Amino acid sequence: MSARREAALIAWLALEREAVWFFPYAGARVTRIAGDARKAAAAHAAARDRLLGLVRDDTTTVQPTYDVGTIDSVAGASAAARLLERRVQAACLAVVAASSGASREVGVTGLQVAALAELGWSGRARAFPGMAD
Amino acid sequence: MAATAGIAGAVATHRLDDGLRRLGVEPRPESDPGDRRLVARARADAQALITLATEAEAPRDVITALNQQRDALPTTLPDASGVTGELAAACRTVATARAADSLAAVSSDVAQVLASMAAGLAQCADRVADR
Numbered sequence: 001m002s003a004r005r006e007a008a009l010i011a012w013l014a015l016e017r018e019a020v021w022f023f024p025y026a027g028a029r030v031t032r033i034a035g036d037a038r039k040a041a042a043a044h045a046a047a048r049d050r051l052l053g054l055v056r057d058d059t060t061t062v063q064p065t066y067d068v069g070t071i072d073s074v075a076g077a078s079a080a081a082r083l084l085e086r087r088v089q090a091a092c093l094a095v096v097a098a099s100s101g102a103s104r105e106v107g108v109t110g111l112q113v114a115a116l117a118e119l120g121w122s123g124r125a126r127a128f129p130g131m132a133d
Numbered sequence: 134m135a136a137t138a139g140i141a142g143a144v145a146t147h148r149l150d151d152g153l154r155r156l157g158v159e160p161r162p163e164s165d166p167g168d169r170r171l172v173a174r175a176r177a178d179a180q181a182l183i184t185l186a187t188e189a190e191a192p193r194d195v196i197t198a199l200n201q202q203r204d205a206l207p208t209t210l211p212d213a214s215g216v217t218g219e220l221a222a223a224c225r226t227v228a229t230a231r232a233a234d235s236l237a238a239v240s241s242d243v244a245q246v247l248a249s250m251a252a253g254l255a256q257c258a259d260r261v262a263d264r
Contacts, residue, residue, distance in 0.1 A: 089252065093245055093248065093249060096235065096241075096244055096245050096248045097241050097242075097244070097245050100241075101236060101237075102236055104235060104236050104244055104248070105236055107248065108232050108235050108236065108248045108251065109232075111248055111249070111251070111252045112228070112232065112251060112252045112255045114252075115252035115253065115255055115256050116255055116256065116259055118256075119256050119259055119260065123256070124194035124256075124260070125192070125194045125195045125197075125198045125253065125256040125257045125260045126194075126198055126253055126256060127197075127198040127199075127200075127201035127202045127205065127250075127253050128201070128202070128205070128246070128249040128250065128253055129249055129252040129253050129256065130245075130248070130249045130252060131245075131249050
């Protein structure tokens, strides 16, 4: 595996760790989204575990907390969730860029998963998820 | 959507030298013929989906996304799309094709555009199916 691909996978892994922290936090702060947040946390934990199996040397660190702004409403939690999913999309696209041929598949699949997850938080269809608007 | 426009332009002309060098790849003097075919097919499919979406009175964000996809892609080669049928299913079919094309692309930039399109089409499919 190239150093670029390893770095891209690690960047993605760091975001999955953030998501595993964020969704239970958001669900606890806004109980109306607790069910969806639990499902999202489980999905991101699964993604984290898959990535742990792909990286050679996990240099990410689990932070005690992340700066996600004030989460005190469904709208606020959904907006923060969409933003996080967009960051995951960008990370997945970086994996695609750093890979070749069939090894791009993990990034391509992750990108679609994150795009659909964004939609689940009251998102709208976008032409080019993962790319800068 | 400046970034997309830049990438689309790069796909068209393969003025990707600077970007490729940043990625550690020596630029190709000309675009890969296979990549040009992938881009041409992607544009034709986007046009076909726009027709289906308009007929189906799809949500505005879906129609906008499909138009942006088509408009971002250059007309490198003429191509025809075989996409027909119900819109959500058609979007899923094309999303699967774009994802596969992303793996087949020679250029990293083309691979990214196609992968991103696949994700956008998956969103379109879900938006239409959820109506």
